[in-house]
Every structure is written in structure tokens, then in C-alpha cells.
Amino acid sequence: MVSTAETRKAVEDVSADYKYGFVTDIDTEKAPIGLSEEVIRFISAKKNEPEWMLKHRLKAYKMWLKMEEPDWSLLHYEKIDLSKTYFYSAPKSAADGPQSLEDVDPELLETYKKLGIPLKEQEMLAGVQNIAVDVVFDSVSVATTFKKTLNEKGIIFCSISEAIIDYPEMVQKYMGSVVPMHDNFYAALNNAVFTDGTFVYIPKGVRCPMELSTYFRINEQNTGQFERTLIIADEGSYVSYLEGCTAPQRDENQLHAAVVELVILDDAEIKYSTVQNWYPGDKDGKGGIYNFVTKRAACRGVNAKVSWTQVETGSAITWKYPSCILQGDGSVGEFYSVAITNNHQQADTGTKMIHIGKNTKSVIISKGISAGKAQNIYRGLVKVMSNAENARNFTQCDSLLIGDRCGAHTVPYIEVKNPSAQMEHEATTSKISEEQLFYCQQRGLNIEEAMGVVVNGFCKDVMIQLPMEFAVEAQKLLGISLEGSVG
Amino acid sequence: MLEIKDLHVEVGGTGILKGLNLTINAGEVHAIMGPNGAGKSTLSYAIAGKEGYEITKGSVTFKGKNFLALECHERAGEGLFLGMQYPVEIPGVSNMNFLKTALNSIRRYKDLPEMAAVEFLKFIRSKASELKMDIEMLKRSVNVGFSGGEKKRNEMVQMAVLEPCFAVLDETDSGLDIDALRTVSEGINRFRSPENAALIITHYQRLLDYVVPDFVHILAEGKIVKTGDKDLALYLEEHGYGAIENDAA
Ligand SMILES: Nc1ncnc2c1ncn2[C@@H]1O[C@H](COP(=O)(O)OP(=O)(O)OP(=O)(O)O)[C@@H](O)[C@H]1O
Ligand SMILES: [Mg+2]
Numbered sequence: 001m002v003s004t005a006e007t008r009k010a011v012e013d014v015s016a017d018y019k020y021g022f023v024t025d026i027d028t029e030k031a032p033i034g035l036s037e038e039v040i041r042f043i044s045a046k047k048n049e050p051e052w053m054l055k056h057r058l059k060a061y062k063m064w065l066k067m068e069e070p071d072w073s074l075l076h077y078e079k080i081d082l083s084k085t086y087f088y089s090a091p092k093s094a095a096d097g098p099q100s101l102e103d104v105d106p107e108l109l110e111t112y113k114k115l116g117i118p119l120k121e122q123e124m125l126a127g128v129q130n131i132a133v134d135v136v137f138d139s140v141s142v143a144t145t146f147k148k149t150l151n152e153k154g155i156i157f158c159s160i161s162e163a164i165i166d167y168p169e170m171v172q173k174y175m176g177s178v179v180p181m182h183d184n185f186y187a188a189l190n191n192a193v194f195t196d197g198t199f200v201y202i203p204k205g206v207r208c209p210m211e212l213s214t215y216f217r218i219n220e221q222n223t224g225q226f227e228r229t230l231i232i233a234d235e236g237s238y239v240s241y242l243e244g245c246t247a248p249q250r251d252e253n254q255l256h257a258a259v260v261e262l263v264i265l266d267d268a269e270i271k272y273s274t275v276q277n278w279y280p281g282d283k284d285g286k287g288g289i290y291n292f293v294t295k296r297a298a299c300r301g302v303n304a305k306v307s308w309t310q311v312e313t314g315s316a317i318t319w320k321y322p323s324c325i326l327q328g329d330g331s332v333g334e335f336y337s338v339a340i341t342n343n344h345q346q347a348d349t350g351t352k353m354i355h356i357g358k359n360t361k362s363v364i365i366s367k368g369i370s371a372g373k374a375q376n377i378y379r380g381l382v383k384v385m386s387n388a389e390n391a392r393n394f395t396q397c398d399s400l401l402i403g404d405r406c407g408a409h410t411v412p413y414i415e416v417k418n419p420s421a422q423m424e425h426e427a428t429t430s431k432i433s434e435e436q437l438f439y440c441q442q443r444g445l446n447i448e449e450a451m452g453v454v455v456n457g458f459c460k461d462v463m464i465q466l467p468m469e470f471a472v473e474a475q476k477l478l479g480i481s482l483e484g485s486v487g
Numbered sequence: 488m489l490e491i492k493d494l495h496v497e498v499g500g501t502g503i504l505k506g507l508n509l510t511i512n513a514g515e516v517h518a519i520m521g522p523n524g525a526g527k528s529t530l531s532y533a534i535a536g537k538e539g540y541e542i543t544k545g546s547v548t549f550k551g552k553n554f555l556a557l558e559c560h561e562r563a564g565e566g567l568f569l570g571m572q573y574p575v576e577i578p579g580v581s582n583m584n585f586l587k588t589a590l591n592s593i594r595r596y597k598d599l600p601e602m603a604a605v606e607f608l609k610f611i612r613s614k615a616s617e618l619k620m621d622i623e624m625l626k627r628s629v630n631v632g633f634s635g636g637e638k639k640r641n642e643m644v645q646m647a648v649l650e651p652c653f654a655v656l657d658e659t660d661s662g663l664d665i666d667a668l669r670t671v672s673e674g675i676n677r678f679r680s681p682e683n684a685a686l687i688i689t690h691y692q693r694l695l696d697y698v699v700p701d702f703v704h705i706l707a708e709g710k711i712v713k714t715g716d717k718d719l720a721l722y723l724e725e726h727g728y729g730a731i732e733n734d735a736a
Contacts, residue, residue, distance in 0.1 A: 441563070450560075
């Protein structure tokens, strides 16, 4: 954390021209409740940001004020009262949150056990206070070696806050170039109040020698509810980035509104994999996270390639459309998604593929699984612009229903403005079969394992896209996510 | 090993089994024959604990334990294997993975350590070659696109891998060509031992030429109506079920 004297100075600097006066006590750990210009200045000052960043935030805030919270026909939830939300709280004080594992939802702990997560890590994930990070992770040394290798290759992998200070030109050039601040209600909000996130730059011709994972950084900082990620793959480079972890994470913040921007230049490739497993709430849906994410990739260069792979099992509500803007000729966008909803969870996910360049290609494979009383919606847009000669798309959307109180909806939009486009669309909806479950159970699998096997089979086309280290855990997770949905 | 007493089973509110008695001791092989719809598969499902097969009366004891109190997978863990009349397809799940998951579930139930990947591979290769199953078939999704005969042979591979002590084989001989029938019969004979027992459901006396049963039962109208030795199967082949039912009446 920034030292108090420095912070005070920064605040004084920014508040000099602040006409309503700056009254907030800088020593408090939380910004004042609700959202206001004052709160934004507070955040920016706390983070020691340069002037341009503060301006960026304030501009976004002004836009946001004029925007309406979207209303989706198929999602039902109680709106969050933003005037009663804290937008910034400094690294958690020991007084907040559970003091020991005894204060944590036993069901959550049960899940950790099933995933085989060591006790110390369980404490960290559950947000138990006062645990020494170096005890939690033996990986401090791992992380150091890791950083050294990256440095040698000229790869930048740091927090977005550091990048704002250390690489301002790059951040200014690319931030907001893929997801403009006025893109949508939550993106605007994120621009105004984001507290941290990740920055990655892969230089020309460099193949990142390891999977970059936020998991390595989880001990370094609490990224908070408005996460901001920016990844730039320069010409001919390659990187595989992993976001999230399979263990369900708890957070006191109910609303999560991240923005992820990927920029891919000539012949470069980004593979972005997510396992999202935020706390979905209890059986009645209480206390779950609302996850409203804007993720977008711009294939700016010739033959640029991006692939999004996501396994979404958590959150009470997920609203998320990782999208690809296929601008460079011959660029390729891929979207592989597994979304599981159980109990009262709702997921509205899908993708947008915007074909702008010639000979661009996109692939969409979406597997939606609903159980309990959950709703699962696939919403996809494939758009072929008039100059996009020979654009090709293949879309496959499969839904699997478990029980008869859940729902699956597929809403595909196709907009083609160039007659040379080739579009293929396949969709299926099926129910999990009692016969399959019985077959597995007769071979010794308990009902949960049986479900896991059948569901993993259903999702295979997506799961094989995940990096190995993720895939094994994700497979376990699928089974666990569906517990209690049958029998 | 297995003792069934006065078993009544309903499916969807309809009584299918109506007071069935059957005792099978370790080391014995029993065959059950009977007309279509008599309730043979129903019996196998009731023993295995399939959902929807409601036991309204009677008892099933397995190695002295009340089998009806156990869940389906626990019964498998106790050593029951059911070779199904219609093996199910599980898309996206490789046969090999499925077998490994199943084997390790059962080993866990028995408090045995899980089998590691390398050891498992060796194990399954030997089992597959015993049953003349092409290794390539093990890489394919469980039963997906398998021919009728291949599915049945796959059931036998599973049985060989899971090493049960009691096997119910529901028309495992149907759809097999002559060579496959011989291979499967050899598999059953290999399984035969003083510790193991089997219940073979079949329509054809043919299988019983290779696997000679200790007892042959006729199941009709929800009950065992006649019990004999392998000659009963021969008699049936000649005279049909009509003759037996008339006898019984
Ligand atoms: N879900 C169900 N609801 C009602 N009746 C059922 C149901 N399932 C099976 N049955 C009936 O139960 C009876 C016994 O069926 P079962 O499959 O046990 O016969 P089987 O002896 O194995 O016949 P086969 O020789 O043709 O395999 C049949 O009349 C069948 O129609
Ligand atoms: Mg039958």
C-alpha cells in the first residue's frame, strides 16, 4: 500500500481544482458509500494515478450517469442499489470477513475438500483473515523464477495499476480501444471505478514460454469487483492466458463488472481461458455474485487469431459475451463455452463474431447445462460486414437439461451483408438420460460421479481446448457444480 | 451368495415380478429363460437397484447383506456386475477413461488404492486382448457407433476389468457372431470359479452349449415357473414355452 504521506500529497494535488471541496478522510479504508465524483477522485488518489487516468475515469463516470441499467428479458434479479455500495475498500482489514474456517459456509468448505484444495489455500479462498501469504503459497519462489523468465523475453506481466504508472503510453494507446468506455452500462462503470487487474504485453515474435495465470498473482493483491485486464500480442507473438481458478471464491462484493480487452496484431495469437466459479449463492440463491463482464478481442492484424475458452459454473447471475472483432484479413476468432447453471443460477452468455476483414473465420461451440430451477441462455451474434469477402462461420449450440424445472434458450442472430459468406449453424437440446446415469452407477460411480462423466462427455469439444493443468480441475468442477441436481 | 425371496416389483404402477424366489450359491451358474416381456430384464434391474423399479414386497440378500438398502453404485462396489441387454452410449467419454473411473470407484469402495495410469493401461490391454477387443475400440466413446455385437463384447471387457464376484448377463449372447459367441463364452468360463457366481439371461440354448449352467429356470408371468438342469433348455428349444406353461398349470 502507498504510504500515507504520499497519498495525502496526491490527494491534495487532485483536490486543488475540485470545486466542491474534498472532505473525505484519506486515512479511512473505504471510499464514501455510493458513487460520486468525489469517490472517483478518492480511488484515483489512493492509487497514486497520473492525471490522465483520473480524467479517463471522470469522463467515463459522466457517460455512465446518462446510461440506463440494461434490462434483459430473460434474466430475473433484484437490482443492486449502487448508492449503497462501496466502490473502494483498501486491502481488507482484519476485522472484515471470516476470522477462521469455522465462520465459513460449510458447504463451501465441503467443495474445497472435494477439489482437494489444501487447508491453507482454503482459508485464503474463503477470505479468512490474518493468514500469512507465504504460508499459503510455496509459490513465492516459483513466482520469482517465473517473473525472471518473462523479463528475459521482454514480456510484461504486471498489475494494471503498475502498468498505468510504468507503461503509460501503451495503456493510453490500447485501453478503451477495444471496449470503448461508453460500450455499455457496466463497462462505463468499470472505467470509472476499476480498482485493479492485469496487464500483459508480448513483444514481437515472442512465444510466451508458459501459461500466464492470475492464479499466481492471487496472493499479491485483491483485484476486487471491477477488474480490468488488457493484453497485447504484438506481431507474430503467442500467449496463453488463464483467468480464475476452479475453487469457488467468495467475495463480499455482490456485483462484479470486469472489462477484458485483447489486442492481437499481425500473425499473433492469444488463447484466453477462463474458469469462473464465483460463489453462486446458497440453495435458495441467496448471497451469490452478479457477474456482468465485458470481454472483447480485436484481431487488428493480418492472420491474427484469438480463442476464448470458458467454463462458467459459478455466480448467481452471469452475463457475458466474449466477442471477437475480426478486422485483419484472414483473422480467426474462436469461442468455446461451457456454462452450467444449477439451483437458482441464471446465465446469459454467448459471443459476438464481427467479420470485417476478408477471409475471416469464426467457430462457436457452446454447451449449456441446466439443472434444478436454473436458466441458461445462449445469445450469439455473427455479423458479416459488406467488405468481408469469403467470411466463414461454424456455430454449434448444444443444451443439456437435468430435471424438468430448468430451462435452456438459444437466441442466435445472424447478420450477413456479403453474399460470399458461408454460415453453418447446428443446435440441439437434450435431456440427461436416466439410462446413461444408471449405466454409470451400475459400474460403481455414485450419482455425482455419474453426472460428472456424462456431462464431461457432453462438454468434451470445449474441455479439450483448455490447457491441461486447467482441464483436469475443470472436469472435477463440472461434477461438483451439479451436486444435488438429481435423486 | 444371492438370495431372493418373494420378490414383487412394480414398474410405473404395473406389477411385473410377482413373488419370485431364487437362490444362487457361490460357484454356481444359473440360466434364466422365458418369453419376451416375462420380466427377466426387470429382475436384473431390481437386483442392480435401478430407479423406477419399485420393490413392493420381498427381500434380496447378497452375501448376507440386505441388498435393497444399498444404492446402485454400492451394489456394484459389493461385486455385482450387470451386463446389459441394451448397453448405453455415452458420447464424448472414452471407453478407456470410463473404465478407469469405474474401476477406481469400485476400488475406493473396497478401500483399495486407486490404480495408477500406467498400471491401468497394462491391465486393460491384457483384458482387451483376452476378449479379442481391438485397443482402438477402447479409445472410442463408450458404445458410440459400436455394432450390436461390439457392444456386447464391450460389456464383457468391462466385466473382466471390474472383476465382480457376481454377474448378471442379460442376453449378452444376442447379436454375437459364432466367433464372438465363443470368445464371450470363454470369458464367462474364465470368470467361473468357486468364489464367483453368474446369472445368465438368454433366449438361446446355443450359449449354454459353451457355458454349461448348473441350473436353468423358466421365468413366466413374474415368477420362476420351472427349474431344471441344462436339459430343460434343450427341451424348451424343442417344444417352446407353451409346453412348459401347460405343465406348470
Ligand atoms: N416403464 C415401464 N412401464 C410399464 N411397463 C413396463 C415398463 N418397463 C417395462 N415394462 C414392462 O415390463 C414387462 C417386463 O419387461 P422386461 O424387459 O423385464 O422383459 P424381458 O423378460 O426382459 O423381455 P425380453 O425377453 O423381451 O428382453 C414388459 O411387459 C414391459 O412392457
Ligand atoms: Mg429383457
